[in-house]
Amino acid sequence: MDIAALAAWVVTALGGFVLLARWIARGGLRGQQTGAARFPAPLVFGHFLLAAAGLVVWIVYLAADMGALAWTSFGILVAVALLGFTMFARWLPVYRTPAPATAEGDTTPPEAHLPVPVVVAHGVFGAATLVLVLLAAIGVGGS
Structure with missing residues (x-):
């Protein structure tokens, strides 16, 4: 179960990197000043940094086999999930509204x-x- 969780976390992180890079490339940081961005930068980077920290804690747990680290990683992951769900809720209205044609001064x-x-x-x-x-963390599938 430990390795399956690690694999799922790594795949999730790869998708997260794609989304973060796309958001930055499409003006996510510039949109903070213009008001075009729906995601506040602290929300985006908080989600990213907490997820990365949780992954590091999980890797240390795998190396040290300390149950407290598994629970710490789970707690961090709950916070990451809450931030991610917040971003998803902010993204849905943007996704449902058709984007206008790109033009000078585009506010998409x-x-x-x-x-x-x-x-x-x-x-x-x-x-x-x-x-x-x-x-x-609760010991299902472990040795």
Whole structure:
């Protein structure tokens, strides 16, 4: 279960990197000043940094086999999931509203350019990671 959780976490992180890079490339940081971005930068980077920290804690747990680290990682992951769900809730209205044609002074939110399959896969793998980490922390499938 431990390795399955690690694999799911790594796949989730890869999808997250794609989304983060796309958000930045499409003006996510510039959109903070213009008001075009629906995701506040602290929300985006808080989600990213907490997820990375949780992954590091999980890797240390795998190396040290300390149960407290598994639970710490799970707690961090719950916070990551809450931030991710907040971003998903902010993204839905942007996704549902058709983007206007690109023009001079375009105010299309950068979130409108996020690829839907990657958003969905990131969320599904994130949820799977949360469940697998919980199962590993309570000792299901362990030795």
